[in-house]
Amino acid sequence: MTCKEWIKFEEGEKTSQQLAQWKAHLKTCASCREHEALSQAIGQALVPSAAPATLVDAVFAKTTRKQPLWIRWKKVLVGGMAALFIAAGVYGFHQRTTPFNQAELVTYMSESNQDDYYTFSSELDLFEQEF
Amino acid sequence: MDTQNKSRSDDELVQLAANGENQAFEELVFRYKNALYQYLKALVQDEGAAGDLFQEVFLALFNHAADFKAQGKVKSWLFLTARNKAFNFLRDHKALTSLDQQDEEGNEIWHETLPDDSLPPLEQLTSCETAQRIRECINALPPAQRDVIYLRQYLSFKEIAQMLHKPLGTVLADGHRAIQKVRNSLTQGEIL
Incomplete structure (x- = not known):
């Protein structure tokens, strides 16, 4: 068998007899020996370094450890609720501090006085009935 | 776990x-x-x-x-x-420059890939073999050849051939061609 044919044999695919022949061939053939040595050196040079843990975590976060939708949106929901409360508070405060115009004030006062009068009147009646 | x-x-x-x-x-x-x-x-x-x-x-x-x-x-x-x-x-990203079956000089590269008689002795090769230098040489290979070299670390030539739907002989030739380029690069002291 020529070097050209030998070199095409993958180590794992050789029969035990072919492997023995290959080893014998290596002893006598510098170019095949060199090829074999370089293949091994490449294998040693390319021993994989560890993938960054952050990448693995990122994969898990998108697959097996994916959080439920409501948890992923929790911050947004909490923020939204807080914004809503603040807006409602500001609106309420604004409402309380907005001055009445004159017409509104007269209407309010008259209605209020009337209500107060009816209340006072009914309470007075009750008082008189008791005594 | x-x-x-x-x-x-x-x-x-x-x-x-x-x-x-x-x-x-x-x-x-x-x-x-x-x-x-x-x-x-x-x-x-x-x-x-x-x-x-x-x-x-x-x-x-x-x-x-x-x-x-x-x-x-x-x-x-x-x-x-x-x-x-x-x-x-x-x-x-337009970085795939050489996936065809031609080398930098335009030659059909994927089949006649075996060593000739003018190879330097093993001793000369080992003098410049360091893991870093080999990695540099491999990383300087065209993507398709780099591909075979790296795949070979994890898959057999047979598995690579099945995966790429190529004849086993072609894949073996690809691999040896890539190794040849690395060898030439190492022995000539220059990266491809």
Whole structure:
């Protein structure tokens, strides 16, 4: 068998007899020996370094450890609720501090006085009935 | 981590993952993370892009686990998916310069790849062999040749041939051609 044919044999695919022949061939053939040595050196040079843990975590976060939708949106929901409360508070405060115009004030006062009068009147009646 | 999963085959783990067994999927990730990351980094030559593609490969596995049939090809599938994604990335970024079957000089390179009689002795070669130098030489190879060199670290030539739908002889020739280029680069003291 020529070097050209030998070199095409993958180590794992050789029969035990072919492997023995290959080893014998290596002893006598510098170019095949060199090829074999370089293949091994490449294998040693390319021993994989560890993938960054952050990448693995990122994969898990998108697959097996994916959080439920409501948890992923929790911050947004909490923020939204807080914004809503603040807006409602500001609106309420604004409402309380907005001055009445004159017409509104007269209407309010008259209605209020009337209500107060009816209340006072009914309470007075009750008082008189008791005594 | 479930220690039982460590002794399970890839096919078993994929089947379990398809049935919602998350630890089985995680075992597959742990099993192939380093090799796939190195392979992707070698192909795209960009750590950030390799990281993105790495995630895409495992997301694809997670999403398609149910479609797998037990054929002992999970590893090949992972590398093929990684390869496709890397080449798509290179194509999109116009970095894929040499996927055809011609070398830099335009010669048909994929078949006559075996050493000639003028090879320097092993002793000369070993004088400049360092892991770093070899990696530099390999990383300077055209993507398709770099691809075969890296794939060969994790798959047999037979598996590579099946994965790439190429004749075994062609893949062997590709591999030897790439090794030849590395050898020439090392012995001439210059990177390709």
